Amino acid sequence: MGKVMERRRHPTDEALEKKKPFRKKVCKFCLDRVERVDYRDALRLAKFTSERGKILPRRVSGTCAHHQRQLSKAIKRARVIALSPFSAT
Numbered sequence: 001m002g003k004v005m006e007r008r009r010h011p012t013d014e015a016l017e018k019k020k021p022f023r024k025k026v027c028k029f030c031l032d033r034v035e036r037v038d039y040r041d042a043l044r045l046a047k048f049t050s051e052r053g054k055i056l057p058r059r060v061s062g063t064c065a066h067h068q069r070q071l072s073k074a075i076k077r078a079r080v081i082a083l084s085p086f087s088a089t
């Protein structure tokens with residue numbers, strides 16, 4: 001019987017094609033031309049921490065290396081003076 005089986009493509013081929021289009025992340029601090037990340041600006045810092053109070057990684061927030069360094073220091077400083085939480089339980 002000459003039943004021709006259509007060859008299924010490898011599932012990963014489709015997965016690769018359905019990948020969502022690449023969106024360029026831009027550093028919010030660079031956009032606002034922030035030179036020094038203010039540790040007293042708790043509201044702004046809160047946007048760069050997870051729900052549990054952890055600092056968001058660069059790959060998530062899109063912050064540039066320069067500002068991420070400042071940001072992490074600012075968040076740690078803000079924690080010490082109790083402006084932002086060490087952890088949320």
Ligand SMILES: [Zn+2]
Binds near residue numbers: 027064
């Ligand atoms: Zn930046």
